[in-house]
Amino acid sequence: MxxxxxxxxxxxxxxxxxxxxxxxxxxxxxxxxxxxxxxxxxxxxxxxxxxxxxxxxxxxxxxxxxxxxxxxxxxxxxxxxxxxxxxxxxxxxxxxxxxxxxxxxxxxxxxxxxxxxxxxxxxxxxxxxxxxxxxxxxxxxxxxxxxxxxxxxxxxxxxxxxxxxxxxxxxxxxxxxxxxxxxxxxxxxxxxxxxxxxxxxxxxxxxxxxxxxxxxxxxxxxxxxxxxxxxxxxxxxxRICAMEYIYFSRPDSNVEGLNVHTVRKKCGKIMAMKDRDGLAADIVVGVPDSSLSAAMGYSEASGLPCEMGLIKNRYVGRTFIKPTQRLRDMGVKMKLSVNVSVVAGKRVVLIDDSLVRGTTSRYIVQLLKEASAKEVHLRIASPAIIYPCFYGVDTSTQQELISYRLSSAALREYVGADSLRFLSLEDLQRACGGNCCFACFNGEYVTPLYCHGEKSK
Structure with a gap:
């Protein structure tokens, strides 16, 4: 994951x-x-x-x-x-x-x-x-x-x-x-x-x-x-880190005067408005837990029902390294499973909060299609992450960020989705305000960077 x-x-x-x-x-x-x-x-x-x-x-x-x-x-x-x-x-x-x-x-x-x-x-x-x-x-x-x-x-x-x-x-x-x-x-x-x-x-x-x-x-x-x-x-x-609203904070927290759940829900609504004229689907499914608020917003704005298509097992700890790939995959499945009766035969709008290295999104899309989902349209409720973060997030090199390495078409093919779209930076700014650090999206770092003891801009 x-x-x-x-x-x-x-x-x-x-x-x-x-x-x-x-x-x-x-x-x-x-x-x-x-x-x-x-x-x-x-x-x-x-x-x-x-x-x-x-x-x-x-x-x-x-x-x-x-x-x-x-x-x-x-x-x-x-x-x-x-x-x-x-x-x-x-x-x-x-x-x-x-x-x-x-x-x-x-x-x-x-x-x-x-x-x-x-x-x-x-x-x-x-x-x-x-x-x-x-x-x-x-x-x-x-x-x-x-x-x-x-x-x-x-x-x-x-x-x-x-x-x-x-x-x-x-x-x-x-x-x-x-x-x-x-x-x-x-x-x-x-x-x-x-x-x-x-x-x-x-x-x-x-x-x-x-x-x-x-x-x-x-x-x-x-x-x-x-x-x-x-x-x-x-x-x-x-310049609060925008990822506090997107992923890190609990939905019932207020960060710099804004409720996290409300911001995420607004992101989902904005994405639905952009899809209004071009996407035919049956249900909305959020990736638990941090994407559920955005999925609710997308559902309200689109009129599509928000369904519990993915189930997170809250009693599974870290899987660590298993001796074979098959056992590693089983460890991941213990954390997240598909509600087959809900997604089978459906055109699914899958809402996730972010896409970093791509392996999780690829795996979830695969799970849904194995459960007979007719289509999976992946919507990321944040912009594409194309710059590393040096402020406490574990993305230290640009090469590990899949949105930096692949075009939109190649990325959609890699994750196996029928369509893929990110929230724009302008729309994220509308949702959480402009007084955030968006460096992982636009490369505009708020402090000098340091490489091997030397300061650089």
Whole structure:
């Protein structure tokens, strides 16, 4: 399968006696953003406690890891490793203990100039345990001078790329978002304290009341004085990653003031309007789960019934590598199956959220035709991805992007669809607004790029 892998998810609690348990439930709501590792750190005013491991959140904490997490403040993380391997050294939170005290960091995104910064830090004597960008952030903060808030601000000035991260000390909690606002981060009120999350859906899970998004370039400090806001730079802009609306975020989350389900549904409606005069079909089928909202929109605008033609098995973990191709294929079929009675003999409009390497779309079209679907018309509710992402998405080279390598006609033939069409970039902008990063579609990156330690435009 060739899905774009989810971003990581970060979650924080300030001033609540159930900080560890609330972080656990908040991270459950963010589990879709990362399944390779999870962890929680807490602070009780004197020390920091941390428990983490590889795998899903429930698996990591099934042996009672929450019991040792004392204190009223916490940060947590669910991980997909876009940068760095899956070693335990790269699982977050990352805790550092120094003369100034202990700090724990959780991070979402990717530092574009990580290679350059790592070389600089190593040349100055820093020693790294893992390969994660989060460890770079820790070293950068430690090497700055002054109070911790100033150290954070000065360190952020050196970071290019996409990042939202939380820093926990023995007494305080800090939240930081990159100056372009590429990665999401929001703050909510919870009783007498506060809550921070990559997505607003996690607030609903614990009964927190959404306040606002953390602003690009903002540093929020939560302490006994309450919430204090400052900025590490005045050069800011709102350029949230468009893939948050297309794929990453849960449909019940609000990102930069827009509901994700509503944006996806609008994308589906726009596609249906473009097909109104030229496509004869019987049913609409969305690829579960992130394409279901777009399928609903397409159905409403076209008048075609939206049917459950594909079933996702939610109780199957990662298939890993099987010894034969036949067993690998069986592992994939365990995740996704066709509702044969629904699609047999039908002309199907198949809605998917994105097309990256093409293997998933090809496989799903094949499944539908094996189930006797008369026709399969593939509609992608986003533009063609023809540029790699360097901000935390696992598409690092242009050659692995099938829309870059193949023409529209060749791509339709490769996936086996009777017709194929993408949402245009202009239509996506209509759905989610123009204040997004669309670099994977148009190559207009919002930060400098770094190759082997050298900056390039």
């Amino acid at each position: 060739d899905e774009i892998k989810e971003e990581c998810g970060v979650f924080g609690i300030y001033h609540n006696p159930e900080a560890a348990s609330l972080a656990y439930f908040g991270l459950h709501a963010l589990q879709h953003r990362g399944q390779e590792g999870a962890g929680i750190a807490t602070a009780d005013g004197k020390d920091i406690y941390c428990f983490k491991g590889r795998g899903l959140l429930a698996s990591v904490f099934e042996q009672g890891g929450l019991a040792g997490l004392k204190g009223g403040n916490s940060v947590g993380h669910v991980r997909y490793g876009t940068e760095g391997g899956n070693e335990i050294e790269n699982v977050q939170p990352m805790v550092a203990r120094a003369q100034i005290g202990s700090i724990a960091v959780v991070h979402n995104g990717q530092i574009a100039n990580a290679g350059e910064l790592r070389c600089e830090l190593e040349n100055n004597g820093s020693i790294f345990r893992g390969t994660s960008d989060s460890e770079i952030i820790l070293h950068m903060i430690q090497r700055r001078k002054g109070p911790l808030l100033r150290k954070i601000q000065e360190a952020c000035k050196k970071l290019d790329g996409a990042f939202s991260f939380l820093i926990l000390t023995e007494k305080n909690l800090y939240a930081i978002r990159d100056k372009n606002g590429l990665r999401p981060l929001s703050i909510a009120r919870l009783n007498e304290g506060y809550c921070l999350s990559s997505e607003s859906c996690a607030f609903e899970a614990i009964g927190a009341k959404f306040l606002r998004d953390v602003r690009p370039g903002e540093v929020i400090k939560l302490s006994e004085k309450g919430m204090e806001s400052s900025f590490y730079t005045e050069e800011t802009q709102h």
